[in-house]
Amino acid sequence: MRTVSLGNEGLTVSAQGLGCMGMSTTYGPSDEQESLATLGRALDLGVTFFDTAEAYGPFMNEALLGKAFAGRRNQIVLSTKVGFRYTDDGRLAMHGDVPIVTGDPTHIRKAVEGSLRRLKTDVIDLVYLHRIDPATPIEVTIGALAGLVHDGKIRYIGLSAASATTIRRAHAVRPLTAVQMEYSLFERGAERNGVLAAVRELGIGFISCSPLGRGFLTGTLKDLDTLHPTDFRRFDPRFQGENLQANLQLIDCISGIAAAKGIEPSQLAIAWAMHADTVPIPGTRRIRYLEENVAAAALTLTLDEMRALDEAAPFGAAAGERYSSGMMATLGH
Template sequence: MVKLAGKEVGEIGYGLMGLTWRANPPSQEQSFKAMRAAIAHGANAWNGGELYGSPERNSLHLLNEYFTKYPEDADKVVLSIKGGIIPGQMVPDGSEKNVRRSIDECLKVLDGKKVLDLFECARLDPKTPLETTIGTIAEYVKAGKIGGISLSEVNAQSIRRASKVHKISAVEVEFSLWATDILENGIAQTCAELDIPIIAYSPLGRGFLTGQIKSFDDIPDTAFIKHLPRFQPDVFDENLKLVKEVEQLAVKKGCTPAQIALAWVRAHSGRGGLPIIIPIPGATTEDRINENMTKVTLSKDDMAAIDEILKRTTIVGGRYNDAAMAFCDL
């Protein structure tokens, strides 16, 4: 049994970012179909953000609309929301004042339609002591206004520091076949020691591991990933080698590359001294949800083959640019 914030969740969750944070978001009808499909498949660990869109239209607004139409789903979903930034900017502000503003705004927009099970600051604020930020969120937990505290893109030391202030219910970090850092930098080990589940965002490498992106030109000009180092023309073909190897394995297994990628993440969950790991692939269509939720089991031989692929494949470029990466190791 997999639990998050004391509530049972599926082995695979659902990332809501793409439903509101893109140049041309999907329609409400399309979004609702995807969200309902996630529920139907048991993908009830939902992850959204105050920053996923504008202050006027983000995950919280869509969630309000969804739970207004489907109030029966509210108790089924375990909801985690990222906030703690300056409104309308991608700048962290972990001060007591802004954290209170952020949580209060999230609760206001949800309007009682759904409990806020977890709240996390999208990034730590280097100008504010972590203890101040976590302590402020903890006041809302103790008051019963939110269910628990999660952390996002922090290092192992910060996880330990935060845990001394208040129980940490989850740590959200990037983890996939082309972002294996947490297995070597102490994050996974620390979470295992402290019995903290990991929420693995971008388990499909921001769509790269699906095999749908064959060239730099396949990426829409409005897409966020077009500006990330790993997708640039000078390294694209080198990084595509991993995808091609995964595609070959998928053919042998009779499944899709995305299903291989998700199976690999799930295979690490709770095994070999690792913590529970819940991948949260994002999807904007019902069909993609159905694909992601079709679970494939990797054998020992499959895992060994993937280990060999990873050993001989070098991923070139950072997960974000240098300025953004500086906020991922606080």
């Protein structure tokens, strides 16, 4: 797989990464041995960019990657995210239904130290602030992350789910290497909220998380009854009632374009994200789907195909919010 530069600070990654969250949380039970095999196969296929976070589990996903890449650390680029608070027993701390976000420098330093231990590494290639704390000036938090770069604990800094204004303020303190945000044929908000324009103007890499719309863009998810009872999509607004039916019609249009090209809808969605000059990090815990996803990196989309996708899945086409109201409250600061 080809490689690309993220930002202007010197970080090079595979043009498609692997989102590892689902190996430990969110989509129901997983099998550790299957996940380890998938991580190893990804490296064999040229994927070198692996995305995790302390929140995934919490903590379990970082430990999984630490185990998977023991002895192979120099072959990969590790990215993780910090910035949520946790209870003494290791659960995500909540205020009502809203997760508690913190950019406090003391907390950030402690969180990075924990990530280093779980990932079994002396330095993390890329650390994002997972969410923006409105109570702590972003300049203060970025200063703490910059201090960790100075100390040799992390190499590069990024933001996740931040507004264009916050991105600009952060970048003025220390150049950001990457911004991660949900971006797909199912969610094109970054085109309208100024984020894509900001990162392109400032020379920051853009990481597309959930490029498959949490499985919707595979074209295989038709019925919530097929999902495990703990799968969070059972409670995702886009998978409920009339929203689900409207979104299935959207997927039918995308699937038709994929069928005409002789590829899977998931491959079309990943290729679209790559043609938009982003680095997608589709998540999977199965080798079969990993190999399908990686094959999308070699696809070329014509101008007619890109236009057809723009018509089939324009901004705002998906019905329903991306998350529950509590999670939505943490976005876009």
